[in-house]
Amino acid sequence: MSDLNQTPAWAALEQHQRAVAPLHLRDLFARDPGRFERFTLQAGPLFLDYSKNRVTDETLTLLLALANEAQLSAWIERLFRGERVNGTERRAALHTALRHRGDAPVLLDGRDVMPDVRRVLEQMRKFSESVRSGDWRGYTGQPITDVVNIGIGGSDLGPAMVVSALDADCGPLRLHFVSNVDGADLSRTLRTLSPEQTLFVIASKTFTTQETLLNAHSARDWFLAQAGDPVHVARHFVAVSTQRDEVVRFGIDPAHMFEFWDWVGGRYSLWSAIGLPIALAVGMDRFDALLAGAHDMDEHFRRSPLARNMPVLMGLLGVWYINFFGAQTQAILPYDQGMHRFVSHIQQVVMESSGKSVTREGRPVPCATGSVVWGGPGTNGQHAYFQLLHQGTPLVPADFLAPIESRTPLGEHHRVLLSNFLAQPEALMRGKTAAEVRHELERTGLKGDDLERLVPHRCFSGNRPSNSLLFQKLDARTLGALIALYEHKTFVQSVLWNINAFDQWGVELGKQLARDLLSELSDAPGRAPHDASTSGLLAYVRSRLSGH
Ligand code: G6Q
Numbered sequence: 290m291s292d293l294n295q296t297p298a299w300a301a302l303e304q305h306q307r308a309v310a311p312l313h314l315r316d317l318f319a320r321d322p323g324r325f326e327r328f329t330l331q332a333g334p335l336f337l338d339y340s341k342n343r344v345t346d347e348t349l350t351l352l353l354a355l356a357n358e359a360q361l362s363a364w365i366e367r368l369f370r371g372e373r374v375n376g377t378e379r380r381a382a383l384h385t386a387l388r389h390r391g392d393a394p395v396l397l398d399g400r401d402v403m404p405d406v407r408r409v410l411e412q413m414r415k416f417s418e419s420v421r422s423g424d425w426r427g428y429t430g431q432p433i434t435d436v437v438n439i440g441i442g443g444s445d446l447g448p449a450m451v452v453s454a455l456d457a458d459c460g461p462l463r464l465h466f467v468s469n470v471d472g473a474d475l476s477r478t479l480r481t482l483s484p485e486q487t488l489f490v491i492a493s494k495t496f497t498t499q500e501t502l503l504n505a506h507s508a509r510d511w512f513l514a515q516a517g518d519p520v521h522v523a524r525h526f527v528a529v530s531t532q533r534d535e536v537v538r539f540g541i542d543p544a545h546m547f548e549f550w551d552w553v554g555g556r557y558s559l560w561s562a563i564g565l566p567i568a569l570a571v572g573m574d575r576f577d578a579l580l581a582g583a584h585d586m587d588e589h590f591r592r593s594p595l596a597r598n599m600p601v602l603m604g605l606l607g608v609w610y611i612n613f614f615g616a617q618t619q620a621i622l623p624y625d626q627g628m629h630r631f632v633s634h635i636q637q638v639v640m641e642s643s644g645k646s647v648t649r650e651g652r653p654v655p656c657a658t659g660s661v662v663w664g665g666p667g668t669n670g671q672h673a674y675f676q677l678l679h680q681g682t683p684l685v686p687a688d689f690l691a692p693i694e695s696r697t698p699l700g701e702h703h704r705v706l707l708s709n710f711l712a713q714p715e716a717l718m719r720g721k722t723a724a725e726v727r728h729e730l731e732r733t734g735l736k737g738d739d740l741e742r743l744v745p746h747r748c749f750s751g752n753r754p755s756n757s758l759l760f761q762k763l764d765a766r767t768l769g770a771l772i773a774l775y776e777h778k779t780f781v782q783s784v785l786w787n788i789n790a791f792d793q794w795g796v797e798l799g800k801q802l803a804r805d806l807l808s809e810l811s812d813a814p815g816r817a818p819h820d821a822s823t824s825g826l827l828a829y830v831r832s833r834l835s836g837h
Pocket of ligand 1 (some may be wrong): 442443444492494495496497498502508554555556557641703793796
């Protein structure tokens with residue numbers, strides 16, 4: 290494929306950007322009473338207002354032309370049809386099969402994957418129901434009260450996010466997530482638990498990840514210190530993995546293994562058996578609703594015309610800011626405390642998928658790819674980093690998300706939350722002119738130099754773009770649609786940049802490097818000489834370690 294930045298569509302967008310850059314959103318709204326109607330879209334439970342973006346009708350036409358140039362529609366079909374879109378690992382990325390509904394087959398190399406998907410879903414249902422109902426007993430005959438998921442990255446962030454977003458506290462089980470190899474993570478969690486009533490889910494696609502295996506071994510030692518006989522491990526340790534042999538090697542009965550497959554990427558795996566802690570926390574019916582919501586979004590993404598396609602529009606708007614305005618970061622700001630882990634999960638989806646600098650063919654990419662995704666729940670951020678959003682120099686496109694209904698009986702809290710959700714994008718868009726600031730200050734009695742000195746500090750340039758995403762309430766189905774929306778948005782951008790969204794060699798590098806240095810910490814010779822800084826640091830750490 291030829292580089293997209295060499296196409297007429299790209300050149301047209303560059304030229305168009307020069308015309309749009311001086312336009313102020315305030316004027317675009319004033320001039321065009323139909324802007325909100327035209328630049329809003331409903332997809333299932335999600336309502337997107339993208340009218341506060343620095344775009345005109347022509348911008349969207351040109352961005353869609355760019356998408357056509359990149360053959361986006363054909364790539365979407367390739368994704369759903371199980372083609373090997375992950376070229377470097379020669380794998381499909383069929384996470385959409387995990388949430389597929391109905392009886393139609395989903396073929397991978399001519400074989401229907403759905404019987405396997407359904408078999409594992411059924412296994413998850415039986416198991417989660419027996420643990421939740423108290424039928425599943427620990428080694429002393431007591432029911433399970435606490436579940437500890439041990440996993441990292443894709444085997445942690447997704448399930449941990451969904452469990453906190455779906456308000457799992459009301460279920461019969463307490464869920465804990467241990468990911469960091471820093472022993473503080475595991476010991477802090479185990480401190481309050483009783484081995485007799487604790488179930489460990491060891492979640493690892495490869496079952497070779499250093500952090501997870503070390504945490505799992507330490508958890509087993511902790512368990513056996515009380516339980517004594519290793520035969521009891523079977524009632525307290527289950528595994529989620531693609532690697533049966535490794536699971537057996539660890540000592541978990543394969544009957545207690547929940548399988549998934551190499552065509553499921555780690556950051557796209559919460560829909561697979563990696564979602565077991567979700568089913569344990571909120572029940573299999575709600576896990577199923579989560580899958581159904583994601584499937585609704587899959588259908589919308591696959592079937593809607595590009596111009597009325599939510600992940601496509603959000604992806605193209607991202608490209609507009611990253612490639613034509615030089616934006617380097619993007620904020621995600623959910624006005625829902627339960628979504629406090631949402632940003633970390635989407636951050637992984639986006640930054641691991643788009644953090645690439647060569648094309649699918651291995652040539653250097655000719656334009657910027659990806660952006661730093663950050664953010665957190667509103668209103669907290671308003672008292673912290675929003676200052677930079679309002680008055681800083683970088684352009685930070687922001688997504689504001691909010692449920693219309695609260696899940697708590699504290700209705701007044703929710704009205705305050707919603708008023709903030711509405712106020713911030715408006716302020717970012719409108720800004721405040723010098724005349725408005727003067728008028729405001731005069732009303733406080735300030736005048737002359739004292740007033741003028743303050744004016745530049747209290748002006749807001751505005752014209753800062755945002756999307757607003759509203760949904761009735763954050764139930765499982767809606768959350769499924771929201772996560773799938775960001776997954777597909779990320780895929781759209783990868784198609785435009787012609788990069789592989791489904792490999793992660795940078796993550797693999799981290800795994801490799803740490804293994805090598807671990808042996809050197811114990812005085813074993815290294816495989817390759819280090820630079821002076823690393824050798825110096827290694828020697829420093831070694832001397833202090835042995836000094837203890
Ligand atoms: C996700 C990444 C990465 C991975 C973890 C854990 O896409 O590949 O975050 O999920 O490194 O890997 P395992 O599940 O194999 O332990």
